[in-house]
């Protein structure tokens with residue numbers, strides 16, 4: 387039993403570094419420097435720990451006999467050794483690590499200064515999803531940030547409710563989202579791809595289901611994505627989707643969500659103007675497919691218990707009409 391538990395724990399520890407979201411699989415120079423510092427700190431800690439263990443073993447081996455090798459005779463303490471290992475080396479290493487972590491890395495990973503040329507993305511934390519706005523445009527989206535490749539993007543992070551923390555381990559350090567503050571962090575990637583992010587400050591029941599994607603696009607793909615995202619929603623085609631739109635606009639959906647171009651303006655929940663252009667819903671909890679949208683709209687509480695979107699007790703034909711409409715919002 388004990389052996390099985392132990393091997394299970396070892397496997398878990400080994401696997402915990404795997405997957406798309408790890409501090410050691412870095413995809414930007416900034417995240418690489420952070421990981422490098424982490425490895426150096428680990429090496430220093432291993433040396434100190436190993437040295438302490440070694441002294442312990444020596445003391446145990448010598449327990450009946452006077453004097454340890456580094457101390458000479460039992461009564462005579464080798465002061466040089468104590469000064470070197472007890473004071474000089476700790477002061478030098480800790481000062482060096484402090485300077486690298488708190489001066490060099492903080493400057494290295496800093497966002498570009500806000501200016502007319504720097505691109506700014508506003509990210510607002512909500513229990514339990516991410517609102518994303520592109521400064522200077524009318525584009526609003528949720529849980530999926532797009533940025534152009536090879537561009538230093540200034541992310542301005544704040545919150546609509548409690549403290550959250552914005553973190554894309556593959557790209558940069560964390561930044562806390564604090565009520566009333568606008569903290570900034572750099573987002574940069576030299577390669578096209580998609581990187582997972584996660585809220586890293588416990589923020590209530592569904593904290594674990596508060597994730598997001600960062601899509602790094604080519605400059606052209608990003609420009610057309612942004613232009614499309616800033617445009618209002620297109621009109622529904624077909625009778626089912628039109629019925630879905632009527633239902634959306636006239637029932638409680640409109641008291642929490644906005645679909646630009648339909649007269650709805652609420653901002654309690656995510657902007658759904660181009661919902662069908664996203665790959666996931668509910669902060670990466672479900673894929674964005676009709677078979678996942680339907681149970682979400684039917685009863686979000688069964689998927690994210692305690693969530694801010696209530697169970698509205700809709701009939702299944704109402705749900706199908708809403709899904710038909712939402713699916714068209716490309």
Ligand SMILES: [Cu+2]
Pocket residue numbers: 511512514549550551585586587588589593596
């Ligand atoms: Cu959070």
